[in-house]
Amino acid sequence: MFEGYEELNTQDVERMQEVIRTLLSQTFLPERKYDKKYGRMMPDRMYDFCDRHLEFLTEYFAVAGIKLSQDTELGIIYLEGTDGIGEKLPxxxxxxxxxxxxxxxxxxxxxxxxxxxxxxxxxxxxxxxxxxxxxxxxxxxxxxxxxxxxxxxxxxxxxxxxxxxxxxxxxxxxxxxxxxxxxxxxxxxxxxxxxxxKSDEVAGQENLEWNSEEALSENDMTDEESDLEPEEMNVDEEGETEDGTDESGI
The missing domain is CATH 1.10.10 (Arc Repressor Mutant, subunit A)
Known part of the structure; x- marks a missing residue:
């Protein structure tokens, strides 16, 4: 058992557990946070508790190979060496x-x-x-x-x-x-x-140009076919073949 832990009362033990879970979940504890109820920055109770028990918590996390650090200038207590604990950002x-x-x-x-x-x-x-x-x-x-x-x-x-x-x-x-x-x-x-x-935009533009060329080519073929005279298509206007018989052979 870590030194000092047995001296904590029930309420402090619960707070200690809450602080540990919170640090593992969010990594950072800022000293002051914005309180919407009061509309201003307020001291964070978990930071204050962690600050008072920093030595114990440092030893606790060290067992798991995690370093607990404090930046007093920025007002942050945070974990280092927590690879694999966090989540991948979208x-x-x-x-x-x-x-x-x-x-x-x-x-x-x-x-x-x-x-x-x-x-x-x-x-x-x-x-x-x-x-x-x-x-x-x-x-x-x-x-x-x-x-x-x-x-x-x-x-x-x-x-x-x-x-x-x-x-x-x-x-x-x-x-x-x-x-x-x-x-x-x-x-x-x-x-x-x-x-x-930029690469995606260039690729998208190239695909657009390629599709436009394909569409233009298809339209050109359609226009050429539509310009053919009936005799060029081997069928006269009344549907007769070159030998004078209709397509049914009559």
Whole structure:
């Protein structure tokens, strides 16, 4: 048994179990989160509990080969070395994550006094168009699924109801995004996604031209056949053959 565990009361044991499950599920615990009830940032109780029992939790996760780290500047407690525990991000969620990191860095560079950044869905879509990362409009189901994953891992929080005034919906970007991607990684991945979309567009254009040529060729053949005189087709206007008999042989 780990030192200090037996000294915990029943309520603290339950909180400890909750914190462990939460970290394994979402990897990150931000120090402060947006509370919709109060409309402002509030201290996170699980972060506070984890901070007070950091030594015990560090030893606990170390047994499983997982490192528990704390970034006091950003206000984040998080797990490292959890390969295989997380889930694979859908393509749209990955694109949003890259663009949100880009927006986060740009706004932080503008001398932000907070580690949290606020953007809008319209601004995010504008970035997607700027880098030509999305070929066409995504369905609401795809968009919600992408953001549900980003919210689960403490990357973002919606400040408004998502269905209403979609383009103006405010999105808070948590500093956890800094621990997922470096700026250099973002630029490289954005380039690869952009090249992929361009390749798809070129392939689509080539297919369109090829299909157009086929259709034109078929139309040309039809026009040539329609220009033939009856005698050139070995049938006169009344359906008789060249020897004067009709097709029935009479």
């Amino acid at each position: 393509k749209l969620a990955t694109i949003y994550l890259l663009l949100l990191k880009l927006i986060y860095d740009e706004k932080m560079a503008a001398v932000s006094s907070s580690v949290n950044v606020i953007t809008t869905f319209g601004e995010l879509n504008g970035k997607a168009g700027e880098f030509r990362l999305i070929k066409g409009p995504s369905s609401m189901t795809e968009i919600k699924k992408a953001f549900a994953i980003l919210k689960k891992y403490q990357m973002v929080e919606f400040l408004d109801v998502f269905e209403e005034q979609l383009e103006n919906t405010r999105i808070m970007i948590y500093p956890c995004i800094n621990l997922v991607l470096m700026r250099e990684d973002v630029n490289g991945l954005l380039g690869s996604f952009s090249d992929e979309v």
